[in-house]
Amino acid sequence: MSVDRGNDIKQGPVSDPSGWVDKHGDYLYRYALMRVRNREAAENLVQETFLAALTARQSFTGRSTERTWMVGILKHKMIDTYRKSFREKSISEIQTDEEQTVDSFYDAAGNPGKYPKDWLPDPEKLLHSKEFWEILKDCMSRLPQRTAAAFSMRELDDLDTAQICKELSISPTNLWVILHRARLQLRECLERNWFEKKEDNV
């Protein structure tokens, strides 16, 4: 759970909804933008979150900050979106797709088609590079929607296998294939778009 460093740290009932957009809009937008494919989708999620918060504002207990409470609502909305993307295709189709993608990274003997370049940056430096996050986001949006959804739940939201499988109605095996594919693709995309161009800087 993230630590709220916004200006809203006092406890108690919700603040006046007319100030929500200015107070929390940018934060929720950035939160959503990392997890959905485009600006419009992120904007819509923010709007839906505020509307849901408006309806549920009586139930806000003040046990968390207002922002944390809103992020919680946004997370639920995200999971609904993720579920939808999983319902569009059968699990066996997904599994076949994922296995085929994994196969495409290797030759018949199981050797990699392309060998990774030797980049090993300091993770601390990556965190502070705006460009890194932009490229990572771009790479994530190139993943199939379902792959990106499962990967976001696992790596960004830090949900465990059991939780993700329950939300998406898939088996642990399904999930692990999906995550493996996501890692192969993201690593390759990052190498191509960032590290190869930045070799001197990392």
Next chain:
Amino acid sequence: MSNWEEETKGPLITSCKQAARLVSIAMERRLTIRENCTMHIHLWMCRTCALYRRQIGILRKALTRHAEVLDNTPPSRCECLDANAKQRIKEVLTKSR
């Protein structure tokens, strides 16, 4: 061949493809003793897969701290909701009250 369940048989010497799969599974559950041996024997011999493992480890490390990045980004550097969208959302909120 590509068995995602626990692997009780199978050779201890394995391909890069299988080793990378084990590296990924190891991030999700505890490997069996046999799987663990298979992975480590391969990583010991294969620089490529050892590198792969460290790279996806870095990726995980960066991503788990994304929330922190959001909290610490100064407004001048952030990607913000644009003014039109803000206005639109404000109007929708006012109408719904």
